[in-house]
Amino acid sequence: MPNHASPFQPADAASQPESASPDPQALARKAEVTQLLKGVMEPQLSADVVGLGMVRNLRVVDDYVYLRLYVGSHQHQLQDRVQQQLAGLPWCKKVYVQLCTISGVRTTLAVSSGKGGVGKSTTAVNLAAALTQTGASVGLLDADIYGPNVPQMLGLGQSNVQVRETPDGQRFIPLEAHRIRLMSVGLLAQSDHPLAWRGPVMHKILTQFIHEVDWGELDYLLIDLPPGTGDAQITIVQESPICGVVMVTTPQQVAVADVRRSVHMFRQVGVPVLGLVENMSYLLCGHCGEPTPIFGAGGGEQIAAELQVPLWGKVPIDPRICAQADAGMPLPLQVPDAPISQIFGQIALGLNQTFGQDAREKCQPQGMTE
Numbered sequence: 001m002p003n004h005a006s007p008f009q010p011a012d013a014a015s016q017p018e019s020a021s022p023d024p025q026a027l028a029r030k031a032e033v034t035q036l037l038k039g040v041m042e043p044q045l046s047a048d049v050v051g052l053g054m055v056r057n058l059r060v061v062d063d064y065v066y067l068r069l070y071v072g073s074h075q076h077q078l079q080d081r082v083q084q085q086l087a088g089l090p091w092c093k094k095v096y097v098q099l100c101t102i103s104g105v106r107t108t109l110a111v112s113s114g115k116g117g118v119g120k121s122t123t124a125v126n127l128a129a130a131l132t133q134t135g136a137s138v139g140l141l142d143a144d145i146y147g148p149n150v151p152q153m154l155g156l157g158q159s160n161v162q163v164r165e166t167p168d169g170q171r172f173i174p175l176e177a178h179r180i181r182l183m184s185v186g187l188l189a190q191s192d193h194p195l196a197w198r199g200p201v202m203h204k205i206l207t208q209f210i211h212e213v214d215w216g217e218l219d220y221l222l223i224d225l226p227p228g229t230g231d232a233q234i235t236i237v238q239e240s241p242i243c244g245v246v247m248v249t250t251p252q253q254v255a256v257a258d259v260r261r262s263v264h265m266f267r268q269v270g271v272p273v274l275g276l277v278e279n280m281s282y283l284l285c286g287h288c289g290e291p292t293p294i295f296g297a298g299g300g301e302q303i304a305a306e307l308q309v310p311l312w313g314k315v316p317i318d319p320r321i322c323a324q325a326d327a328g329m330p331l332p333l334q335v336p337d338a339p340i341s342q343i344f345g346q347i348a349l350g351l352n353q354t355f356g357q358d359a360r361e362k363c364q365p366q367g368m369t370e
């Protein structure tokens, strides 16, 4: 069972990069605000809003405080709590709290990797499938502009995106396969053509994708990020209420440096990295069952220990993964007792203990349910 007991590392909104040259008074006030915000607890997660990475872009300009609060659809009350907590600041004329949320979505998680081709989309799809098997409602946003393969992996390769007019403007309607709701940047492009977007266009399209999809009610939204730490990842991370990252790597030593960079990027913006999945850890011999470490060994353990991120699972190489991806059927749904299905099942249960129904029941008075 993955260790989800304490997935949140201490984060300090005051330590985020300053955009302007630091003014000592503003810095002192920002530290004061951060300290106060550490007193605002999220009851289900038993952690404060700063440690959870919910407070970002905190700025103090003269006597005014500005911040963004990244929350799930069930956590809007934290906006009032933050306002109340900061109401007593003697020097503060007004606190502006911008609520950043995705309508209907409780928990947004990112699936990320330091480099391409390590199995990030495979992890996202199989984890989404494993989560649906726990009874959760799950959406998958394929934001990998370099290789948007998720529609194919769910058997939705050539589908068209429908748009609905709403009083709040246009909304994309997600596709659905195997009880997973899906939206993908790949569905915007002609097949076989690259998504050749320059910076501002890419920023606009990704932002639209995050905010203009009509997901309905979701327990989990998984975002399959593009690999690395470039513009696209930063846009997505800044625009979405990601409350944690699942980091995917391979056992190879060369993958470790990329993971390190990626983890530091998330920590810099205050987003907690919850766990590490080491993919392609070994090949199980079809005859004798002997594991062979094709891509080296030890990378996952090394980076997990160094960065203090729990290693949630070591996923073997299994040819059925490729076959099921081509067939559009996630392995946990087709072969629930395959080792890979079991590993993702355990990770899904662990996530539910932290974010799901299990955790909600724990923090409610006896006998009450939502």
Ligand SMILES: Nc1ncnc2c1ncn2[C@@H]1O[C@H](COP(=O)(O)OP(=O)(O)OP(=O)(O)O)[C@@H](O)[C@H]1O
Binding pocket: 113, 115, 116, 117, 118, 119, 120, 121, 122, 123, 144, 146, 147, 148, 149, 227, 279, 280, 315, 316, 317, 318, 319, 320, 321, 322, 325
């Ligand atoms: N554990 C595994 N066993 C066998 N094949 C795997 C495994 N994990 C991934 N693959 C295969 O490796 C290839 C790359 O996987 P995937 O597309 O998930 O990687 P990615 O990190 O998302 O890549 P990209 O950065 O290009 O989006 C795919 O063909 C996939 O089916």
